[in-house]
Amino acid sequence: MDTLRITGGQVLRPDGTTEEADVLVDRDEGTILDIAADIDADADETLDAEGCLVMPGLVNAHCHVSMTLLRGHADDKQLDAWLREDIWPTEAALTPEDVRVGAELGLVEMIKSGTTTFADMYFHVPDVVEAIDEAGLRARVGHGAVTIGKDDEDAWADIDESLAIAREFDGAVDGRIRTAVMPHSLTTVGEEYLREVTAEAHADDIPVHYHANETTNEVDPIVDERDERPLAYAQDLGMLTADDFLAHGVHVDDEEIELLADAGTGVVHCPASNMKLASGMAPVQQMLDAGVTVGLGTDGAASNNDLDMFDEMRDAAMLGKLASDDASAVAAPDVVQMATAGSADAIGLPGGALEVGGVADIAVVDLDAPHLTPANNLVSHLVYAARGSDVRHTVCDGQILMRDRDVLTLDESAVVDRARETAAALYERV
Numbered sequence: 016m017d018t019l020r021i022t023g024g025q026v027l028r029p030d031g032t033t034e035e036a037d038v039l040v041d042r043d044e045g046t047i048l049d050i051a052a053d054i055d056a057d058a059d060e061t062l063d064a065e066g067c068l069v070m071p072g073l074v075n076a077h078c079h080v081s082m083t084l085l086r087g088h089a090d091d092k093q094l095d096a097w098l099r100e101d102i103w104p105t106e107a108a109l110t111p112e113d114v115r116v117g118a119e120l121g122l123v124e125m126i127k128s129g130t131t132t133f134a135d136m137y138f139h140v141p142d143v144v145e146a147i148d149e150a151g152l153r154a155r156v157g158h159g160a161v162t163i164g165k166d167d168e169d170a171w172a173d174i175d176e177s178l179a180i181a182r183e184f185d186g187a188v189d190g191r192i193r194t195a196v197m198p199h200s201l202t203t204v205g206e207e208y209l210r211e212v213t214a215e216a217h218a219d220d221i222p223v224h225y226h227a228n229e230t231t232n233e234v235d236p237i238v239d240e241r242d243e244r245p246l247a248y249a250q251d252l253g254m255l256t257a258d259d260f261l262a263h264g265v266h267v268d269d270e271e272i273e274l275l276a277d278a279g280t281g282v283v284h285c286p287a288s289n290m291k292l293a294s295g296m297a298p299v300q301q302m303l304d305a306g307v308t309v310g311l312g313t314d315g316a317a318s319n320n321d322l323d324m325f326d327e328m329r330d331a332a333m334l335g336k337l338a339s340d341d342a343s344a345v346a347a348p349d350v351v352q353m354a355t356a357g358s359a360d361a362i363g364l365p366g367g368a369l370e371v372g373g374v375a376d377i378a379v380v381d382l383d384a385p386h387l388t389p390a391n392n393l394v395s396h397l398v399y400a401a402r403g404s405d406v407r408h409t410v411c412d413g414q415i416l417m418r419d420r421d422v423l424t425l426d427e428s429a430v431v432d433r434a435r436e437t438a439a440a441l442y443e444r445v
């Protein structure tokens with residue numbers, strides 16, 4: 016058996032406590048063999064974690080990873096104008112190669128900030144999958160389908176592509192890739208398409224992921240036209256099962272929160288994107304209190320503008336307090352839970368906890384920094400003080416993706432150079 020030992024760190028356990036222990040990993044299986052202070056076994060390779068916190072790899076539950084190429088392209092606008100005036104016209108010019116380059120850039124950024132798993136909605140998905148294969152992360156991917164503004168033939172072609180991609184890539188890359196059908200939202204995809212794609216996906220045990228209740232501009236037309244709330248409409252379409260997950264859930268009322276809790280549908284909170292696009296404040300504490308599965312996501316790098324889940328944790332805690340007008344709301348332990356096990360649950364992938372027998376998806380955070388001193392409450396530090404750049408090692412599926420801040424699976428400087436050139440050529444074209 017090929018083993019890896021992470022030595023000398025403080026290990027964050029699923030109950031939020033920390034203990035001094037080593038972590039022994041079976042690299043053939045990609046699982047954790049033991050977590051203990053006195054492991055009596057040699058390992059093939061070791062990672063030093065002295066003075067570090069060993070935690071589950073972060074799970075970014077809603078992303079458009081290739082949008083790193085559009086970082087800083089359109090700022091300071093609300094969602095509708097941002098999408099229609101800037102983002103969609105630019106995305107129309109993206110080639111499969113551009114999407115691959117943007118994905119590689121985002122994957123380097125994720126590895127460097129301790130994210131091991133993510134959910135991704137975009138197009139040219141085979142190129143995104145190739146990049147994920149190389150980078151070594153775990154992901155649930157899907158083709159984002161939009162039918163608004165298309166004739167029936169083109170609309171069905173997009174829906175069919177979402178289904179075909181989900182069927183083709185589920186279980187790919189040694190099982191690290193799972194899929195979902197991803198109709199973009201309840202307003203950008205027509206009713207008959209939503210109903211059909213959901214039924215077909217569920218018949219094959221494939222989940223559905225979509226944007227929902229992000230802005231009032233999206234909620235109001237549904238209420239006006241249908242005389243029902245968006246999530247009642249989603250339920251009627253069959254899109255509210257325990258396997259499905261939606262992004263945002265900003266403007267949800269009490270009945271919709273109850274629907275989500277009863278159905279077990281995951282909600283991915285994206286606080287930075289919601290603040291930057293002035294979409295609103297999600298009632299996160301209310302959803303947690305009601306028993307909704309809540310995960311955390313960055314959304315794309317054009318509305319954030321980075322993919323650092325440490326930033327996202329801090330934003331979630333700060334915005335949660337503001338939204339509830341209560342400093343005790345969305346407390347640090349709940350935020351860490353959201354960014355790890357909550358996200359993993361929401362997107363239906365393993366990980367989010369360090370447990371014997373569980374997947375070896377691990378981030379090692381260096382605590383030896385002025386801004387993390389004194390190290391008297393490590394969960395607090397993760398949320399309020401740590402940065403992605405404090406991550407020292409990243410491990411996914413038992414494989415080392417970054418050692419001492421050196422990314423091993425992708426050539427960081429080549430990826431950055433290529434992204435710079437690709438973005439320059441893209442903006443020249445558009």
Ligand SMILES: CSC[C@H]1O[C@@H](n2cnc3c(O)ncnc32)[C@H](O)[C@@H]1O
Nearest residue numbers: 102136137138159160199226314315
């Ligand atoms: C069709 S692939 C996914 C699609 O979603 C766009 N997008 C990025 N961020 C958001 C957001 O916050 N709300 C809605 N849509 C978003 C992205 O640019 C792609 O076109």
Ligand SMILES: [Zn+2]
Nearest residue numbers: 226262314315
């Ligand atoms: Zn999104």
